[in-house]
Structure formats: structure tokens, C-alpha cells
Amino acid sequence: MSLVLPSELVVDRFLPTVRAMLAARLADRGLTQREIAAELGVTQAAVSKYVGGESGGDDWFRNDPETVATVERIADGLAGGEMDGYDALAELLSLVHSLEDRGPICELHEEEMPELRGLGCDLCVRGLDPDVRAERDVLANVRTATRTLASIPGMDDVVPNVGTNVGMSLPEPGDETDVAAVPGRIYAMGGRIEIPANPEFGASKHVATAVLAANDTDSEIRAAINVATDDGLLEAARERGLEPLEFDADYEDRGEHLRERFAARGTVPAVAYHQGAFGIEPVSYVFGTTAVEAAELLEALLETISP
Template identity: 60%
Template sequence: MSLRLPSEIVVEDVLPTLRVLLARELAARELTQQEIATHLGVTQAAVSTYVSGDPALEPRIADHPRTAETVERIATGLADGEMDGYDALAAVMELVRAFEDRGPICALHEESMPELAGLGCDLCVRGANPELRAERAVLDSVREASRILATTPDLPAFVPNVGTNVGTALSDATAVADVAAVPGRIYVLDHSVEVPANPEFGASKHVATTILAAMAVDPDRRGALNLATDDALLAAAEARGLDTMAFEAGYENRGDRLREQFADRGAVPDLLYHRGAFGIEPITYVLADDGAAAARLASELVEAATEK
């Protein structure tokens, strides 16, 4: 693991870029290199490199419109004498805080620490807290599920034309935004399962709707994935003694109808399936305690359904 603090990114990527841009703006306002050096707290030789050389800039910082606005404001203030060092520092700190709140500093942090990818991390502005740990556990569950599906040999035959997705909900989920899934869905390419992106919250309406309906009756059923409806798959489920339930494909307000059916039967099934309708592909949902558990169950059912 690469352990890198956000403050290191500020020191190594943000501040050097800001110094170069500020030096150039101040030079454009006809300040001498020594005056610029005094304002920036660097040597005159460094200013000469900033202005006349080709120093490396971090493009995600340099090209951001908020950077341009801040640099111009500071340069104008220093050049006109309306800002002192304290005011300039306050403006830079304001920019840094904005960039730490899901801005380019977050992108740089995720790049240097892949463990943070997809978390929508608020670590810099909120610090570590139970909510973030819960979100990370949910995202990790979907990542594990994606790996299981991608390495199940015969799964491509069971991926519907609309694609597969897998989701895990937060324990207190009440909306689609509280359920993590794979953006763009999991699809088949050249007979292999492809996972296009890291999981994100709110990435799948259909899987999330199914999970939320299940949680309304059984709060522990927080995971689900969809496959193509297949008789061999359903037979494998029945052979294992799993609870299966058919439902109509063309429901309006499907989430409400599923809640009613789950409540009437007093339990959430392990497999929920329909046979399709006009313009609707037959789909089966595998439900479990989380997305990873649903993926393991799906993998086992696919293996059983394809045994020769």
C-alpha cells in the first residue's frame, strides 16, 4: 500500500504549481524578480526558472478555472498593495480546501492511493468516521462481487443483453443513492466478463430498487445481482433448496409491488425472476446479505447449471 497524506499532495503538486503561476502573473504586472521572490518566499533564481524556464506543472491544478481566478486575485492584490502575505495565504488556503472537497486534490490522492478509488472520499474535510467506514465496506463488497463474476468461467452465457450489475446497500439505505453498484453495468466482450469501472453509489436503479424492496421486509438482504432467466439456473436453485419467486415483468412502481409481495409471503426469496414481456428481457435476481454473497451464490448456481 502507498500511504500518502493529502498534505503531501499540497506540498508536492499544488504549491509548486501555484508558485509558478503566481510568479508569471506578478511578472506580467512588472514586478521585479526579487520582489516576486520576496512575496513568494523563494529565491530570485527560483523565480527566474518559474518565469523563463519550463518548470513542471500539475495540469489538474494549473488548468482549473478556480486556480486561474485565485492566482489573478492574489497577483492583483499583491501588485496593488491591497493584499499582504496573510491575505494571500488565506486565499491559497481557501483554494486548497475547495480542492480537497472532492476536487483535483482528491483525484491526485486516489491516483497515488488506489485504495481510495471510488469512495467519493471526504477524508480531508470530515476526517475518519463510521459513515465513511460503512461506505468503504459497501464499495469493497461490490468490488469483491465484480471479481467473482469476472472469474466465473461460464458466466458470460448468463449475462443478459442489457448487462449485469451487482449492488450492496448501506444498512440504513432508503434511496437508490444509498446502494453501490458498477457504473455502466457489467457486460460480455469476446466471451469474457468485463467490469468497466469501480463501484459508485447510485450507479444502478434496477438492482437498487430490488434491494430496497427486499430490505423493507428483511433489512439483512442488502445485496443483489441480475442474470438472464434460464431454466437450468432455476433448476440448480431448486435442487439446492433455495427459495424462488416469480413476478411479472411489466410492473409499474415495481419497487412498491415487490415490497407488497415480499410482505405477503413473509420472506424475501433467494431468487426472484420473470419471464419477460414485450420489449423486456427475462431477468433473474439473486439476493443475499451483500453483493459479494450474491455473486458467490450466482457463481455456484452457474457452475451447477453448466455441469456436463
């Protein structure tokens, strides 16, 4: 893991770029290099490089409209005498805060620390928020579950044509945006399981529907995996004392139908399935308290039926 603080990006990439932008704009407004150096707190040699275009800079910020607008505002204020160093600092601090809130600094941070991708990370803005920790835990659990799926012998045989997905919700989910899954679904290609991307919240309406229906019935159940309906897998579940629950494939509101079927059973089954309908591929759901638990149950069931 590459441990990078947002403040490092501010110092190493944001600040030099903004100084170069300010130096160029102050020069355009008629300030001498000595005056610019005094305003920016840098050497005259540095200003010479900034104004001469030798400083480089980072296009993440050079092309950011909010950064450009702030630099223009500061340049006007300093050149016209309406701003002093305190005012300029206040403007820049406000800009940094904004750019850390899903802006270029946040994007750069995700680039430097891929572990942050898909988190909807507000760490810089919200601090050590327990909600962020819960999101991270769910995403990590789904990632582990996908690795389990990719390693299961015979998994490619139960991936439906529409693809497989594994989803897990936050505690007390409200809608599908509280369910993390793999964007684009998981596919079998050449006998291998392909995971196209890291999990994200709101990535799968299909599996989220099953997860939310299950969670409404039993708040402990927060995860599901969809696979092709397979007689051997259903029989393997029965042999383990896990009687699968059949439901209809062609209900327009599948979530409500699943809630009704779970209520009639009195619990959420480990496996629920349908046999398909016109234009609808037969699909089963394997449920668990976590994505990892669901993946491990699926692995155990497939081991039972593997030759």
C-alpha cells in the same frame, strides 16, 4: 498500493505552480525579481526561472478557474499593499481546502491512488468519517463479488442480453444513490465475463430497485444480482430448499410490485424471477446480505447445474 498523502500533492505540484503563477503576475505588476523573492520566500534565482517560464508547473492548477482567480487576487493585494504575507497565506489555505473538496487536488489524489476512485471520497474534508468507511466497505464488497462472478464456470450462459449487474446498499438506504453497482453493467463476450469499471454508487437503477425493495422487507438483505431466468438454476434453488418466488415482468412500478410479492411471501426469497413479457427479457434476482454472499450463492447454484 501507492500510499500518497494529499499534502504531498500540495507541496510537490500545487505550491510550485502557484508560486510560478504569482511570480509572473507580480512581475507584470512591476515588482522587481528581488521584491518578488521577498514576497514569496524564495531565492531570486527561483524567481528568474518562474518569470522566464522555466519552472513548468501543473496544468491541473494553471487552468483551474478558482486557482487563477485566487492568484490574481493575491497578486493585486501584494502589489497594491492591501495584503501582507498573512493575508496571502490565508487565501492560499482557503484555496487548498476548496481544491481538496472534489477539486483538482482530489482528482490528482484519485489518479495517484486508484483505490480512491468511485468512493466520492471526502477524506480530506471530513476526516475519518464512519460514513466513508461504510461506503468503502460496500464498494470493496461489490468489487470482490464481481471477481467471483468473472471466475464462475458457466456464468456467461446466464448473463442476459441486457447485461448482469451486482448491487449492494449502504445500511438503511434511502434511494438508488445508496446502492453501489458496476457502471455499464457486466457482459459476456466470447465466453468471458467483462467487468467494464469499478463499482460506483448510483450506477444501476435496475438492480437498485430490487435491492431497495428487498431491504424494505428485510433490512438484512442489502444485495442482489440479476441473471437470465434459467430453469436449471431455479431447480437448483429448489433442491437446496430455496423456493424461488415468481413475479410479473410488466409492472410499471417494479419496486412496489416486488415489495408486495415479498410481503405476501413474508420474507425475501433467495431467488425471485419472472418469465418475461413483450419486449422484456426473462430475468431472475439472486439476493444476499452482501454482494459477496449473493455471488457465492449464484456460484453454488450454477455448480449444481453445470455438466
